[in-house]
Amino acid sequence: MILPVIMAGGTGSRLWPMSRELYPKQFLRLNGDQSMLQDTITRLADLNVSEPLLICNEQHRFLAAEQLRQINQLSNNIILEPMGRNTAPAIALAALSSTKNGDDPILLVLAADHVIDDIVSFHNAVHAAVPLAEQGKLVTFGIVATGPETGYGYIQRGDSFGDSAFNVKRFVEKPDLPTATEYLASGEYYWNSGMFLFSAKRYLEELGEFRPDILAACQLAIADVKIDSVQDFIRVDLEAFSACPDESVDYAVMEKTTDAVVIPLDAGWNDVGSWSALWEVNEHDDNGNALTGDIFTHKTTNCYINTDDTLVAAIGVENLVIVNTKDAVLVIDKSQVQDVKKVVEFLKSNDRREYRVHRESYRPWGRHDKVVDAPRYQINRVTVKPGGKFSLQKHLHRAEHWVVLSGTAEVTLEGKTYLLTENQSTFIPIGSVHMLENPGKIPLELLEISSGSYLGEDDIIRLKDHYGHC
Template sequence: LIVAETSPDAVLWMMAADSAIADTAALRTALDQAVAAARAGRVVTFGMKPTRPETGYGYIEQGDGLPDLTGVHDLTAFVEKPDAARAAILASDGRHLWNSGMYVLTARTALAEFEAHAPAVLDAVRASVAGRAQDLDFIRLEPKSFATAPDISIDYAIAERTHHAAVVPADLGWSDVGSWDALWDISDKDAQGNVAVGDVVLASAENCYVRSDGIVTAVSGLSDAIVVVTGDAVLVTHRDHAQDVKKVVEQLRASGRQEAVSHRRSYRPWGFYESLIEGDRFEVKRVHIMPGERLSFHKHFHRAEHWVVVAGTAEVTRETERLLLRENEGLYMPLGVAHRVANPGRIPLTLIEVRTGSYFGEDDIVRLEDDYGRI
């Protein structure tokens, strides 16, 4: 919708964030073919030539080549993720391709297809776009309208319903890195078939994927295992069960665990904050404020805050008082006192914030002034 406001005939390339493509030269050729078809009004996807029977991907069936569109075929059918026996047939019959989930089409075509096949989605998103706000380099859609849009993928919304579907068969060295096992598959391995990322020690391990984002992680005597250690969670599973991570996330959500919906690092218009330590009636965070930005003028009813500047310069407003804090200087902000922190400098400002009190939820922020329209 936003692109269509100024360039309705612009060609869009929609792709998932977890696609890995090894052959960029082949990708450029496939894109050129797809763009030509998109400009002719087609909804184009890339079909990846199967290298093995794969039950984790959907398939598409290619039809005859389209006249005057080199390398582009009619798309005759979508096939849901098959079982092993069906996958073996699809991968070898020469007519079926892996569904990459990538689409190329013009903004004008996209709007026409959504209008025809998924008008409820279009109406909700149109209202959300109309209420959008600019936030630095981001466009923030109006959330309430967007939340009313039906939860449906572009495949089901328009690709499987359109009368203008086309496919470009391609061999791009593509992988849908949608699981930890897929990440093991495309990564460089040692002589024992292991992939180690971060501070990792391996002993008598084979064909494992081990990743640590912090503490030293040792794995001994395991085969075909996935071990992932982050700041707030640890995952240990067999590679054959990598897809079952979804079930774990569902359990976390059902039990109300915060780890299912947020990371320790939370981004805001002014920068980010990161939880370092949490305990009974205290919490320690690292606060990163970009040059020229500032937090809202606000207060808390359930917590006090202690700040220490570790990099940069902080301009602090405490009620009507203004103070400058430099590296290694600190300040105490009592409960109930209105305050704000700004970064007047040219380098990022980093604070260590120690919160003390009975409650640390984000809803204990009473904003009095805000540069980002969050009041």
Template structure:
């Protein structure tokens, strides 16, 4: 039976400002009604498998867990990477965990998927996985090559070798080509896009990693030897894992092993690496515009227009990407969207925060929206889910005034616990130990006004926290 391994990492730079460092693209809903992570799990329906294992960044853990819960999807644990070390170590952690959890000596077959891909033809996807399974069960390392539809310069390629039934040996992996080379690849019929999806026995991957990257495997073994289980999260040793070499599965294993096989996949695949790629795979109007949100267009064609918070209007524009969020607006030529990451780099260099988080930030207990900010004041709209509680904490530099808009708040304020209901408020003096909880059955909505000499999110001293953040 298959053990799906879903890699849900990412930096959120290619679809900025929709995606951010703390909310990368796998958590976005870009097509349909579910996020890309949820769609990745949903397309496993019909394939016999155990609950998937997720791998994600420590900072993304609550978003991943919440999206799985909201989608009604079970998982077999969420492995947290304390630091990013690329795909080869991440898959090694999942393989080691799968072997440790195997029942009666079973050797799990891992189906490694990225959480941020779009696949339009799910039946073709499932059929291709079924074709690849016999090769994986024989001990070969299968990669899926996407049948190319254009001379794409944004993908790496796999050159096919000799054919064996539904699979080909891998002749070579090649880097992203220039346009002329990509056109040659397409014309030859021997090159496929490198999808970054794999199928192999956990034990065989670890054996090949031992051959070609023994130092990496040794670090991964020691890092996960005594994992700490925090509810649904599997934590590895941060100090040990930080010493792990940084390398992709392609470089560490697939380019070196003689067991690599490639099974072609023609399933409407896209890694949605840019707004132009997203425009390509999405439904468009009669003027070839992709429109989401409150948008009015006049004499405008071939555009990607996304309005999150305001009315967006266009007149006489063509081939543009226009993205409006609560705190940023992007206007770019659709032909230049690969350079959006340069905007992100400039935001980082300037010490700004728009590359890292949205104005609306999700937390395990709910979310907050930064409505306004001045030199010595910060206003937030806070939503606390029923039954959830913020940490017991205090601040050194700010006081807070809480006004309940709807619902009921249970507030620890110093040595007293009080109930604050709709149209009531309470004041938390600077340095006072406090906590906020929603004891009710409906979401708690409140306005928080912070005042003080320093209003950064790191001015929090936590004493107790049900989400393991102390």
């Protein structure tokens, strides 16, 4: 059986302002109705695979769990990394977790944020890789290059191995343009996709041979693993994992092993690493524009325009990226998209929240949209999913007024519990112990008006926490 291992730990700053530190690109809907993570999993539907094992950052846990729940793939199958340690340790955690009972699954290691248009060709490549993995080979998938790309690493093929694979001669770093042009002309080089297939135990053997320090740290981290059955998370030991070296699987294993083979993959692959790449993979209108949202264009060509919920009008422009979110707007020439990182650097250096979070954020109980953020008052539009609840809490510096817009709210205030329905409201005085829950079968929508001398998140004193500090 193939066990998909989905790597979802990146931050995706090159797609700011949609992708942010607490809501990176793998969780965004950038190329269809599903997020990139959900697309990665659903494209496995016709393969003979088990439920996926997702590896993600601790701070993205509720977002990841909700997206797996939406596609019926949530079942205690999320390994949480306390901090990023690159791909070699992440895969080691997956391999160690999957072999605890003596099993030795074939691991199909995939990034959560890639586009693959030709699913049939992708499936064929996976099928071709399985017998090689069963022979002890470590398979990587090399993307058939369509141009002298300088943003990718490359894999040089060696002698043929079977009908559809080659021994790996070497991995090479991102080249300059003349070198990339030479690679393309030779026909011997593929883009490094970062996708792999090998048996779990075989990977651990090679990791132990070449990087025993990484293996030892991961063994300690997962030796006394804690499974949160309520929240579907597998938590590793913080201290042990923090001591693990930061290393990619390429450096740690694939460049050193003598059993690496590459299977060429021509399946419309794109890692969507920039706004111009996203323009390429989306459908275009007759003027070459890729448009998402409420947009008016006139004499506008070859643009990527994406807007959340307000009208964007573009007139007489070409080759632009225009991205409008609830709290930021990006306008940039498509040829300059690599400089988006300059904005993120500026926001970080000035401690601006826009690099880290969106105006709307997701919580385990639902989501909230900060409609107004003033010095002494805030207005949030809050959505609580059926069965969702706030922690039992109190505030020392602010009072709250809740107005129900739709659904039913069960409010607990100073030990008394009562129901509120549409157009009803309640007041939560400073210092009062309170909780809110949605007991109904439809989402609860309400306005939360907070007022007081201090409105920071650290003015939430949790007396009973259902979700782990959220």
